[in-house]
Amino acid sequence: MKSFIPHEEDMQKRWYVIDAEGQILGRLATRVARLLSGKDKPIYTPFLDTGDHVIIINAEKIKLTGKKLTAKMYRSHTGYPGGLKEVSAEVLMSKNPGKLVREAVIGMLPKSKLGRAMRKKLKVYRGAQHPHQAQQPEITAVSQ
DSSP states (O other), X not given: OOOOOOOTTTOOOOEEEEEOTTOBHHHHHHHHHHHHHTTTSTTOOTTSOOOOEEEEEOGGGOBOOTTHXXXXXXXXXXXXXXXXXXXXXXXXXXXXXXXXXXXXXXXXXXXXXXXXXXXXXXXXXXXXOOSOGGGOOEEEOOOO
């Protein structure tokens, strides 16, 4: 029996809108990562990008449980000696809540060329408005 490998015309990319208001960050990120990678589809193939596009709105209203808001640190390095930059989740949430959500989802995607293609399909917005009405996205509820 031959293995089924989907072609570009077999893959139908859909658009989803997810409201992050009141959602827990990690649970939302796992659901979004599954949609971006296409693992919920019957044509899922690990070496192809079969996932959908995801729009997350109300990123500033996301919840973090426990002491994560003050204790969780996001680190980056400039590449220069002494160039380690640390910022807490609380500061990042006040300055750029979209980056907080984006980092959580990207951490759950593959670290490869395929993962970089998947992360381009993620759009995160601070308020309830987004500029992707022309794609006719479906509003999706994320179960907690």
